[in-house]
Amino acid sequence: MSFVVYKNWIFPEQAFPVDLIKRNDTKDNNSPHGLRLLIQDYPYVVDGLKICSTIETWVQDYYNFYYKNDEMVKEDCEVQCWWKELREEGHTYMPNRSTISRRFMPELSTLECEELESNPEKAFSKTITAMLQTLIGRFCQGIPWMRYLLGRETLKWTTDTKPLEAFKKIGEKLAKIEENIIDMNNGSEEKWRNGVGPAKVPYTLLLPTSETGLTSRGIPNSVSI
Known part of the structure; x- marks a missing residue:
């Protein structure tokens, strides 16, 4: 299903x-990040542009070291195979869903086994974690094994x-960006009021790091996000 969508997917x-x-x-080369924002005090956009620019710098530095020109990218068989699979085969599992089955393989001569034989797609769909559970369990909570932006095991x-x-x-x-977001939430400048709002709940969604637990912060280092 996903590869059908990707056929009309324009990467840039x-x-x-x-x-x-x-x-x-509006595109404006004289404004920060080349954009003149319709709403200046919009935390998701203000924070997001800073993080996006940081990621872009990292990718460019990494790319320029390992690939000196476009021909080297074309000659990288692993990259080409990955892109071909993405466009022509798609994901093995549904995006943003757990790949862990929630049911055991059915025993022979059972109703579940008959369903698997007669309607494998329906049987498969029952093994997938519900969307709400996935969103809450995977994305809202800081999972111990979660790797956040630029996080490495070693x-x-x-x-x-x-x-x-x-x-x-x-x-x-990124650490500096996180510090700036916290400063804006603390009202370091009068113009940044939407980072907290009337309820006095700080906006932390795009803080790059997170601890374990329900923190409402942290950017997972994952292609599924």
């Missing part, structure tokens, strides 16, 4: 700034010096 149009232009924000993911330096630089920039 998925960029956050491009999406904002579709929502009536610092020895590469021995190349330049990518490691770029990784460290971007990590420091």
Whole structure:
């Protein structure tokens, strides 16, 4: 199902700034991040543009180190196979759903087994976690094994010096962004009032990091988000 959608999927149009232009924000090279915002005090946009710019810098630094030109990308068989599979085969499991089955394999000569034989799609759909449970259980809670933006299980993911330096630089920039978001929530400037609002609940959705538990913060380092 997903690969059918991807046939008409234009990759550059998925960029956050491009999406904002579709929502009536205006392209303006003299404004921060090249956009003149329709609503200046819109935390999701203000924070999102900073993070988007940081990710873009990291990707460019990484890309420029390993790929000196476009031909090197075309010659990378793993990248080409990944993109081909994405467009022609799609996901094995539904996007944003757990890949863990919620049912055991049916025993022979049971109603469940007959259903699997006669209507495998219906049988498969019953093994998938419900959407609400998935959203709450996976995305709202800080799971111990969750890797957040630029998170790594080990610092020895590469021995190349330049990518490691770029990784460290971007990590420091994300920490600064998180600090700025907290400052805005604390009312460091009068113009940033929507980060807390009348209910005095700080806006933390795009804080890059999170602890374990229901925190309403943290950007998962995942392609499914």
